[in-house]
Amino acid sequence: MSEGTLYDKVWENHTVAELPTGQTQLFVGLHLIHEVTSPQAFGMLEERDMEVAYPELTHATVDHIVPTGDQSRPYVDEAAEEMMRALEQNAHAANIDLADPTTGRQGIVHVIGPEEGLTQPGMTIVCGDSHTSTHGAFGALAFGIGTSQIRDVLATQSIAMEKQHVRRIEVSGSLGKGVEAKDVILEIIRRLGTDGGVGYVYEYAGDVIESLDMEGRMSICNMSIEGGARAGYVNPDETTYAFLRETDRFRDDAAAFESLLPYWQSIRSDPDATYDDVVHIDGSELEPVVTWGTTPGQGVGITQPIPDPEALPADKRQSAREAQAHMRVTPGETMEGYEIDVAFLGSCTNARLPDLRRAAGIVEGRVVHPSVRALAVPGSQRVKAAAEAEGLDDIFTDAGFEWRGAGCSMCLGMNPDQLEGDEACASSSNRNFVGRQGSKDGRTVLMNPQMVAAAAIKGHVTDVRRLPEVVSV
Amino acid sequence: MSEGPAEPVTDVRGTGIPVRGNDIDTDQIIPARFMKVVSFDGLGQFAFFDQRFDDEDNQKEHPFNDERFQGASILVVNANFGCGSSREHAPQALMRWGIDAIVGESFAEIFAGNCLALGIPTVTTDEDTVRTLQDWIDDNPDASIDVDIAAERVSYDGTEIEVTVDESQRRALVDGVWDTTALMRSNAGTVREVAESLPYIELEG
Ligand code: SF4
Numbered sequence: 001m002s003e004g005t006l007y008d009k010v011w012e013n014h015t016v017a018e019l020p021t022g023q024t025q026l027f028v029g030l031h032l033i034h035e036v037t038s039p040q041a042f043g044m045l046e047e048r049d050m051e052v053a054y055p056e057l058t059h060a061t062v063d064h065i066v067p068t069g070d071q072s073r074p075y076v077d078e079a080a081e082e083m084m085r086a087l088e089q090n091a092h093a094a095n096i097d098l099a100d101p102t103t104g105r106q107g108i109v110h111v112i113g114p115e116e117g118l119t120q121p122g123m124t125i126v127c128g129d130s131h132t133s134t135h136g137a138f139g140a141l142a143f144g145i146g147t148s149q150i151r152d153v154l155a156t157q158s159i160a161m162e163k164q165h166v167r168r169i170e171v172s173g174s175l176g177k178g179v180e181a182k183d184v185i186l187e188i189i190r191r192l193g194t195d196g197g198v199g200y201v202y203e204y205a206g207d208v209i210e211s212l213d214m215e216g217r218m219s220i221c222n223m224s225i226e227g228g229a230r231a232g233y234v235n236p237d238e239t240t241y242a243f244l245r246e247t248d249r250f251r252d253d254a255a256a257f258e259s260l261l262p263y264w265q266s267i268r269s270d271p272d273a274t275y276d277d278v279v280h281i282d283g284s285e286l287e288p289v290v291t292w293g294t295t296p297g298q299g300v301g302i303t304q305p306i307p308d309p310e311a312l313p314a315d316k317r318q319s320a321r322e323a324q325a326h327m328r329v330t331p332g333e334t335m336e337g338y339e340i341d342v343a344f345l346g347s348c349t350n351a352r353l354p355d356l357r358r359a360a361g362i363v364e365g366r367v368v369h370p371s372v373r374a375l376a377v378p379g380s381q382r383v384k385a386a387a388e389a390e391g392l393d394d395i396f397t398d399a400g401f402e403w404r405g406a407g408c409s410m411c412l413g414m415n416p417d418q419l420e421g422d423e424a425c426a427s428s429s430n431r432n433f434v435g436r437q438g439s440k441d442g443r444t445v446l447m448n449p450q451m452v453a454a455a456a457i458k459g460h461v462t463d464v465r466r467l468p469e470v471v472s473v
Numbered sequence: 474m475s476e477g478p479a480e481p482v483t484d485v486r487g488t489g490i491p492v493r494g495n496d497i498d499t500d501q502i503i504p505a506r507f508m509k510v511v512s513f514d515g516l517g518q519f520a521f522f523d524q525r526f527d528d529e530d531n532q533k534e535h536p537f538n539d540e541r542f543q544g545a546s547i548l549v550v551n552a553n554f555g556c557g558s559s560r561e562h563a564p565q566a567l568m569r570w571g572i573d574a575i576v577g578e579s580f581a582e583i584f585a586g587n588c589l590a591l592g593i594p595t596v597t598t599d600e601d602t603v604r605t606l607q608d609w610i611d612d613n614p615d616a617s618i619d620v621d622i623a624a625e626r627v628s629y630d631g632t633e634i635e636v637t638v639d640e641s642q643r644r645a646l647v648d649g650v651w652d653t654t655a656l657m658r659s660n661a662g663t664v665r666e667v668a669e670s671l672p673y674i675e676l677e678g
Pocket residue numbers: 063064108109110129131347348349407408411412429430
């Protein structure tokens with residue numbers, strides 16, 4: 001068993017009791033909720049005549065169903081309107097803070113938690129959403145929970161859990177041009193498999209991770225769940241503290257910041273901590289990774305050939321065959337040249353300001369290919385405002401991108417932004433499952449935001465590092 | 474004998490319904506489009522929806538459509554049942570359709586956990602035993618099956634089969650401690666102590 005890691009320390013100082021089931025009752029420091037998974041939990045609470053125990057530790061927003069175009073109420077989609085109303089009523093009745101679109105603070109739950117400074121090191125954070133692992137970027141223990149567990153948290157501010165193993169993933173070296181945090185995590189999942197992390201929490205470390213900004217660390221922790229790990233984290237450091245200092249929570253409260261700093265430093269993994277497993281990856285060798293299949297683990301470097309299913313381990317063959325038939329790709333070829341119909345820049349993986357900046361850097365002075373529908377969807381209203389303040393919106397719209405309102409958008413088919421028919425999409429999101437983007441014949445190719453921008457320009461998947469220079473006129 | 478805060482589930486009795494096939498994922502059990510709801514009520518009618526109806530809403534052949542199995546409460550399945558997305562809507566749909574216990578070769582971990590949170594046992598046995606039971610149900614849709622969780626035994630028609638119930642699941646069901654909400658609520662005092670011991674927590678009142 002691991003010892004002296006951040007995970008061990010946070011687990012221990014949040015332990016309430018050992019339960020007769022053999023599980024541990026863990027105190028939850030921050031509970032985030034959104035409109036899709038919370039209403040049933042409130043319903044269950046009501047059935048039992050229970051109240052929300054600690055409403056001040058729960059924060060709500062709306063992201064999955066919110067339209068990114070016309071947001072006037074009532075929403076055109078009646079089901080969406082009903083979900084929004086339920087969230088409003090529940091939040092209001094329980095006195096829970098709700099960042100709805102009228103507040104200017106609304107956005108994807110995993111974007112706004114960090115932005116507001118709600119997300120802090122050494123916390124336990126849960127949300128009824130599997131990408132809650134994102135918040136681990138701050139050195140928090142953060143994971144997705146099911147609806148019964150949301151009920152547990154509302155009623156008791158606790159969850160029942162079994163302790164997991166800790167795997168340290170060290171990414172050494174430095175990333176080359178055009179290679180991003182997204183490529184690091186796609187590579188990790190490609191190597192360890194989509195179930196490689198089952199039973200584990202991932203600790204990401206090494207020079208590459210330490211040199212990433214907070215947004216890059218969030219992209220990595222975000223996709224821990226695609227690698228099978230319910231949680232992943234990075235030990236807090238100067239980069240973390242600098243980010244926190246600028247959040248709503250601490251911007252005008254230096255005293256609170258100073259008083260918490262020693263706690264944050266104390267929960268870092270000890271230099272002599274014991275891990276259940278350690279994996280090394282040389283970050284200098286990485287190139288942009290794109291997926292060729294229908295799971296996030298079916299990825300390949302942009303210059304590398306798509307694998308032959310028959311050459312894969314026996315248990316991977318059938319799903320590779322089916323994936324390649326669905327995606328219509330040919331083993332032996334690279335993904336370069338794979339034609340796309342849609343380019344989606346968004347989601348809780350890659351829709352923060354630096355993601356949009358890097359993508360805009362590629363788009364600037366170029367135009368979107370005429371056969372491509374391109375969407376740039378900021379992760380939150382604040383990201384949107386900040387991007388507009390620097391003129392990124394103009395860069396995108398001048399090039400032919402749609403510049404939309406904040407939300408989950410085309411990451412999943414629960415709002416009007418969806419793939420149609422068998423459209424192929426270059427996407428900066430995290431899941432390429434069949435049907436994920438709203439059409440069961442739709443085809444999703446996951447990649448980093450610069451690669452999405454490059455694909456939008458060329459009309460096909462391409463190596464952003466080899467994009468011809470913009471000739472200024 | 475510990476006295477738990479939930480109703481103990483020691484024994485489930487009812488008629489059976491077989492759903493055959495390995496790796497039946499939660500998307501098949503409840504397609505994602507039915508998740509756009511604010512309550513689990515009424516989810517039962519959508520259980521296995523895309524397996525039961527074609528694009529024109531015509532009924533297809535499926536045990537959940539079969540007249541003979543209406544009213545069944547013991548679902549009998551094969552390997553890796555409930556894999557895929559962690560949606561709790563899946564066991565909720567099954568429960569609201571009428572399922573009280575599931576016998577199978579194996580279950581996806583999160584699915585089994587979600588079932589437990591509803592007090593639905595997921596008990597396992599080997600491939601041949603499951604097939605024999607499924608075939609027997611086909612021939613005897615009105616006959617009763619008994620799933621004894623405490624004794625890890627399923628009996629039907631004078632036949633007794635040994636089944637496995639995960640140890641913590643068995644304890645949770647039999648001792649009536651599967652309802653984690655009630656269980657954890659009894660530690661409310663310690664919860665507050667832990668909250669107060671953490672430097673970052675600011676409580677109102
Ligand atoms: S952006 Fe996508 S992955 Fe992230 S919370 Fe929304 S739907 Fe889930």
